[in-house]
Amino acid sequence: MEFLILGFAAFLAGFVDAVVGGGGLIQVPVLFSALPGVTPATLLGTNKLAGIWGTSVAAVSYLKVVRLRWGMILPAAMMAFALSFCGAVAVTHVPSTYLRMALPFILCAIAVYTFKKKDLGSMHAPRYGGDKERLMAMLAGAGIGFYDGFFGPGTGSFLVFIFVRLFGYDFLSASATSKVLNVACNAAALLWFGYSGHILWQLGLSMAVCGVLGSLTGTRLAIKHGSGFVRQLFLIVVCFLIIKTSYDAFLS
DSSP, X not given: OHHHHHHHHHHHHHHHHHHHXXXXXXXXXXXXXXXXXXXXXXXXXXXXXXXXXXXXXHHXXXXXXXXXXXXXXXXXXXXXXXXXXXXXXXTTTSOOHHHHHHHHHHHHHHHHHHHHOTTTTTSOOOOOOHHHHHHHHHHHHHHHHHHHHHTOTTHHHHHHHHHHHTTOOOHHHHHHHHHHHHHHHHHHHHHHHHHTTOOOHHHHHHHHXXXXXXXXXXXXHHHHHHHHHHHHHHHHHHHHHHHHHHHHHHTO
16 A cells, blocks of 8 residues: 555656656655655655656656757756765754754745746746856756755755746746756765665665656646746745745744
């Protein structure tokens, strides 16, 4: 029964993550609920193993229809990989208490801003180019990468918002770009969890199959319905993230 529940959760997580990120909002709580006797680090490592496949498939699917700016993305992905690994190491030495408490307020600000700016992300009009865009993307990759390794909730959604608000991308292009950086973040964390022996390989790979199916479904819907659909799902996911992170920070 647990495998069926986890498989369904992985499908939903893959669907949401493919469109706007935030699949861990679904997958991680279900893992903790279904396997209460397993150590948290092992559950998080298993979550990364299950999730990286769906994120990778989504990235490849977007590549077929969305033109990505590889001169900017690859350096940013390298920074995201390196800093995500550093964040994963840092969290074993530094508590994330204050970040956990601040996160709901940051997410509230993002939700309000996105809701008020009705045209935000509706048009694809990149504001920068060349070295300036590359440098900004590397800084964004470094910051979000470290956050993903150190804490993690909502990494994909943060990336989407950054590329929409700061870089001038539409929601569809921002989601496609964020997938590549998200794969880099997940790969770094997965490397650390694998090295330290915190992965349930059979379960993680089984969930990965369901996650890939969900990812393919979500990507197709995002491509079919465009930035408006992505924006609506983005707001829904951010609202759920606010509830989840508020509960974790102040009530649990």
